[in-house]
Amino acid sequence: MLAMHANRLKDFLKINISDKLAEIQRNLYANKKIWNVIRGLRMFSQIYRRSRVGILLGLVFLILSTLLLGNARETEASDQKLAETIFPKAKKFVQRNPILAPDQIVAIEEELGVKLRSGDQKPAFYIPISDKKKPMGLVLFADAMGPLGVVRGAVGLDMRGKVVKVEIYEQKESDAIAADGFLKQFIGMGIDNAFKVGEDVEAAEGHEDASQAVALIPKKTLVMSYALYRKQEPKSDTEKSPEPDIPEEELPEAEDLKALMALMIDDYFIVVDYFDEKESKERAIKAARRLAKYGKGISNFEPPKNADQTEEYIYLQDRFSETLLKFAEALEKEGISDTTREQWDAIVTLVNQAHLRFSEEEIDLDTY
Ligand code: HEM
Known part of the structure; x- marks a missing residue:
């Protein structure tokens, strides 16, 4: 030993x-x-x-x-x-x-x-x-x-x-x-x-x-x-990525994981407020898309806990971003519905799971 x-x-x-x-x-x-x-x-x-x-x-x-x-x-x-x-x-x-x-x-x-x-x-x-x-x-x-x-x-x-x-x-x-x-x-x-x-x-x-x-x-x-980092170049019009015409939004820079999470929290509450009918659908869709983008940057930072579990960390990050994009699409089509509520619940479950596995500190998003 x-x-x-x-x-x-x-x-x-x-x-x-x-x-x-x-x-x-x-x-x-x-x-x-x-x-x-x-x-x-x-x-x-x-x-x-x-x-x-x-x-x-x-x-x-x-x-x-x-x-x-x-x-x-x-x-x-x-x-x-x-x-x-x-x-x-x-x-x-x-x-x-x-x-x-x-x-x-x-x-x-x-x-x-x-x-x-x-x-x-x-x-x-x-x-x-x-x-x-x-x-x-x-x-x-x-x-x-x-x-x-x-x-x-x-x-x-x-x-x-x-x-x-x-x-x-x-x-x-x-x-x-x-x-x-x-x-x-x-x-x-x-x-x-x-x-x-x-x-x-x-x-x-x-x-x-x-x-x-x-x-x-x-x-x-x-x-x-x-x-x-290679960008997938669309081979033909029909194969274009699902969101080609969304204007690239300038996202603020985050110096570390905590700063990135702090940026994400505002968008998280925009979606929460939308389901409470305190926010517009457009803002909720934009917030969901921004969250998906922020999400893709998570694995640029090492998590404070279980840092060797890279596969799981990247998997959670990818699932998070993918699910959010699907959620944004569904929101656009049907607004608040059983489907979009379920999708959002699944996203929140995923986030809680990520925090449990990779954050040293206990995180309760409702307290922010
Ligand atoms: C809606 C999405 C999310 C929100 C609003 C959110 C929010 C937060 C907040 C508020 C913190 C505490 C920051 C602090 O102590 O100052 C945190 C920490 C953390 N989050 Fe998230 N999070 C989200 C998604 C995720 C995802 C998808 C992952 C990983 C795949 C993740 C990984 C972490 C980790 C590892 C920490 C600990 C950071 C540290 O202590 O350095 N989060 N998050």
């Missing part, structure tokens, strides 16, 4: 020390790189112009939606500095820490053909926000194992899901694999690229395996971003 605790402590310290070292490394690198920002500005402004065209054309990433901007917090200074070298035009960065569901991990590993490293399983995305308050893409810090040890990097993607830049800030192989000359070949690559040395990646001379490790970093960023 004692030995088991000792081992756990050892593992815990190992993880934390290596995380800390990675952070210090990033910090040093970021300070050094900040001097290169001005030099890089011209190049990035061209890329940015290109990605703006992309925004008009494609809107591939769901990140664009204001929903994902809700519930975000400003980034750590060191990571932000490094992310700034990738998106120098960003006004600010917000961080998102999505939880990868076990089936997403399996799918990602299958696509990558390698196991995710423990750090990858808790990804931290940094989303650059323009002065017009729109997301410009994302930055992910990702690692890969090279022949001589871990290669740590950061990758920026634009809104079309194309690589804007790859940075390598820690590696033991050769300067050649961290040089701009080698890394710039990844710019413009996307999810359809193989990221394979000899195919669409030219290795740094004499460092084939290390070059392959570097290539895995943007690939990993793409595969993970797509698994988490």
